[in-house]
């Protein structure tokens with residue numbers, strides 16, 4: 001017996017439309033491939049643009065920002081930068097296709113458990129999927145999202161997140177803004193980076209939560225340091241998702 005099982009066939013994702021979430025983040029919606037497409041809230045796909053010439057190659061992992069409960073759509077939300085990969089994405093016309101090589105990741109919602117979710121910037125994508133799932137399936141365990149953005153204008157899914165907490169009272173969203181001086185709109189809310197005090201506040205009244213952290217590697221390592229040094233959360237209760245490439 002060998003373990004040389006053939007690689008899973010690549011699946012075609014047909015581009016449908018895109019929407020600007022913020023001046024720099026765009027959501028791309030695709031039709032799911034025929035033959036079934038299953039994932040858990042929080043997982044990522046592995047997107048390839050065949051034939052693309054890009055110094056970093058034609059493949060990027062992206063969290064699926066839609067929820068498995070949103071039938072008939074697969075969405076990814078990404079920071080638009082000037083790489084050939086992102087230029088290609090931004091220039092797609094409806095009907096164009098990209099390939100999905102795999103669904104990956106253990107950064108998934110455990111529906112039976114309360115959770116505290118720490119998001120840095122574009123790291124909010126898995127939490128949009130998880131919270132939408134919690135709304136659609138009427139989960140009742142507390143879910144607290146602490147979301148750090150540079151300015152209010154950079155808050156991705158802002159009105160959807162508000163809507164989620166209105167529709168499901170187990171969901172609470174706490175925003176913090178790290179560069180209020182660059183904001184175009186006045187910001188009366190919380191300022192500064194996520195620190196131990198804010199995480200403690202988010203955890204208050206939430207019994208034995210899973211703690212999720214997602215964002216650029218610098219954000220994840222800083223959150224992990226706070227959690228290790230100041231908060232007594234065991235490794236089994238911590239899940240992290242590093243968005244390498246930022």
Ligand SMILES: Cc1cc2nc3c(=O)[nH]c(=O)nc-3n(C[C@H](O)[C@H](O)[C@H](O)COP(=O)(O)OP(=O)(O)OC[C@H]3O[C@@H](n4cnc5c(N)ncnc54)[C@H](O)[C@@H]3O)c2cc1C
Pocket residue numbers: 044056060061062063064076077078079080081082083084085086122125126241242243244245246
């Ligand atoms: C598990 C996982 C999930 C992810 N989910 C998401 C997601 O939901 N959304 C998402 O957007 N990304 C996600 N990423 C990151 C994604 O895979 C890409 O790495 C990222 O989007 C960057 O791709 P790019 O083509 O813009 O840059 P690349 O061409 O890949 O360049 C990456 C590197 O180039 C440098 N660089 C390139 N352009 C710039 C610039 N304009 N300014 C500064 N530095 C620059 C940076 O040093 C960076 O490290 C995820 C990654 C992982 C591992």
